[in-house]
Amino acid sequence: MGRSSTGVWMRLPIFVAGAFLLGGMVGALLGVAAGVWDTPVAGFAAAFAVVVASYDASPRYKLGVAALALAVGAVVAWWLLRNSHWPEGYPHAYQPTVLPLACTWAGGCMGYAVCWLISLRNARESEV
Numbered sequence: 001m002g003r004s005s006t007g008v009w010m011r012l013p014i015f016v017a018g019a020f021l022l023g024g025m026v027g028a029l030l031g032v033a034a035g036v037w038d039t040p041v042a043g044f045a046a047a048f049a050v051v052v053a054s055y056d057a058s059p060r061y062k063l064g065v066a067a068l069a070l071a072v073g074a075v076v077a078w079w080l081l082r083n084s085h086w087p088e089g090y091p092h093a094y095q096p097t098v099l100p101l102a103c104t105w106a107g108g109c110m111g112y113a114v115c116w117l118i119s120l121r122n123a124r125e126s127e128v
Contacts, residue, residue, distance in 0.1 A: 008059045015057040016050055016069065023049025037087060043104030047073055051111030055118070066115045070108045077104040 027045025031038030047070075054069035055062045081101040086092040 005059050012057050019049040019053030020046050039100045040103035043100050044107030047104045047107035048111040051108050055115040070112050073108050
């Protein structure tokens with residue numbers, strides 16, 4: 001018995017929100033464990049997870065849904081991270097920086113690249 005396409009589309013935001021939270025927490029823990037500023041690492045991991053989860057969870061239009069997640073995520077990341085400052089204890093403490101924003105955008109772009117490669121592989125496998 002197949003899954004209802006409508007039900008999958010309705011659950012997609014829940015999957016994406018879960019990926020955001022899990023990716024962000026894992027990224028922050030990795031940043032702390034590595035002894036670096038955790039915000040850029042968490043942003044990278046969260047953006048990567050959101051784009052890949054969007055691709056994986058969507059029943060159709062997978063690359064389109066991943067691109068939409070990337071675009072919406074880029075705007076949300078800009079809104080949240082545009083006024084970032086270096087944390088205390090760093091040489092440039094309290095000075096503005098775009099590092100968390102750039103890392104978050106890079107994570108989303110890398111996630112989309114992975115989705116594109118998976119899509120390309122799946123298309124080649126279906127030809128054979």
